[in-house]
Amino acid sequence: MSTRIADLDAGGAPLLGEPLPVELANTRYAVRGVPHEGLAEPEHLAAWLRDIAPRLSAPPSDAALLAVDARDLAAALDLRECVAALLHAAMTDTAPAADTVARLNTYTRAAPHWRELTWPTATTHTRAEPIAAVLAELADATIDLVTGPDRAELRPCHGPGCVLHFVKNNPRREWCSAGCGNRARVARHYQRTKNPPRM
Numbered sequence: 594m595s596t597r598i599a600d601l602d603a604g605g606a607p608l609l610g611e612p613l614p615v616e617l618a619n620t621r622y623a624v625r626g627v628p629h630e631g632l633a634e635p636e637h638l639a640a641w642l643r644d645i646a647p648r649l650s651a652p653p654s655d656a657a658l659l660a661v662d663a664r665d666l667a668a669a670l671d672l673r674e675c676v677a678a679l680l681h682a683a684m685t686d687t688a689p690a691a692d693t694v695a696r697l698n699t700y701t702r703a704a705p706h707w708r709e710l711t712w713p714t715a716t717t718h719t720r721a722e723p724i725a726a727v728l729a730e731l732a733d734a735t736i737d738l739v740t741g742p743d744r745a746e747l748r749p750c751h752g753p754g755c756v757l758h759f760v761k762n763n764p765r766r767e768w769c770s771a772g773c774g775n776r777a778r779v780a781r782h783y784q785r786t787k788n789p790p791r792m
């Protein structure tokens with residue numbers, strides 16, 4: 594079983610070490626300007642959850658990941674839509690639709706959780722289904738993000754053809770990734786010299 598978990602196809606969605614809500618929004622990405630869906634199949638969601646599991650306070654078990662189904666995927670995509678709309682609202686300093694806020698809140702409400710001390714660390718518990726619990730954690734992290742200090746540092750990447758977002762965690766950071774920075778430099782060079790860019 595553990596082999597199958599390791600073999601799950603991640604669908605190509607990039608993980609950049611951003612806050613988890615940004616990572617979720619970034620599962621809709623682009624390659625050279627062509628949109629790609631990183632969560633096209635339940636397997637992709639399972640692989641993505643596997644890959645972010647070390648960052649979750651209540652990571653799903655391998656069995657829960659292998660049981661991810663179309664309903665879980667639909668919920669994750671619905672949450673992603675809410676998150677993307679909230680990130681957009683935060684970046685443009687506009688109010689999101691009331692429905693978006695209400696939908697986000699249904700995800701946190703669906704999985705009340707509590708912590709227990711398991712000396713010398715703590716363990717988070719919930720009675721919710723494992724994937725519902727993860728979506729609740731992602732929704733909760735979204736609330737932290739759009740109400741906390743990182744909100745002001747949310748940025749869309751302006752790399753050529755890129756649709757990702759990132760938190761500008763240092764004043765000199767301009768791109769979601771080094772790859773986008775390189776493509777942007779190549780594109781600028783092309784504009785100066787009219788030599789065809791090799792991206």
Ligand SMILES: [Zn+2]
Nearest residue numbers: 750755769773
């Ligand atoms: Zn980028």
